[in-house]
Amino acid sequence: MLSDKMVKSINHQINREHYSAYLYLSMASYAAAEGLNGFANWFAVQMKEEMFHAEKMYNYVNQQGSRVLLEAIEQPPTEFSSMLDLFEKTLEHEKGVTAMINNLVKLAREKDDYATESFLQWYVTEQVEEEANPAEIIQKLKFIGKDGRGLLMMDKDLAARVFTVPTATGQ
């Protein structure tokens, strides 16, 4: 059984995961419009990962006999300046998500809610990857600089990314 505060907090996190999906879809659309379909693919896969993050929380709340109350999803930004800009904003956004997940863990500990604390460990692990991926791509983009050929090669690499259901801790 979840406390009211925990249900409210997870409900809000479900909203933030949906917002993340929306943000990455907006980024995918920008990359596609720039003719960089590999970059667009990377963000489209990222969008699916975020939907999975939200769905996993949705299932958990239901499993615990509580109710998911969906909140309005805010409009994501639509103006970007480059592929580097997309990934810098992605990293900044993911750092914010990590802080939110950590706050949820803190709340679970305060409430002696061991089941939720254990459930959230999957997200703690996932966030390490969520920050590492854009950070690595930012490094490469900085190395490439204004070399168009380098950008096209990277576009080809990012086209290979596929969505697979994450299994970090088998949950």
Ligand code: FEO
């Ligand atoms: Fe759901 Fe990108 O963290």
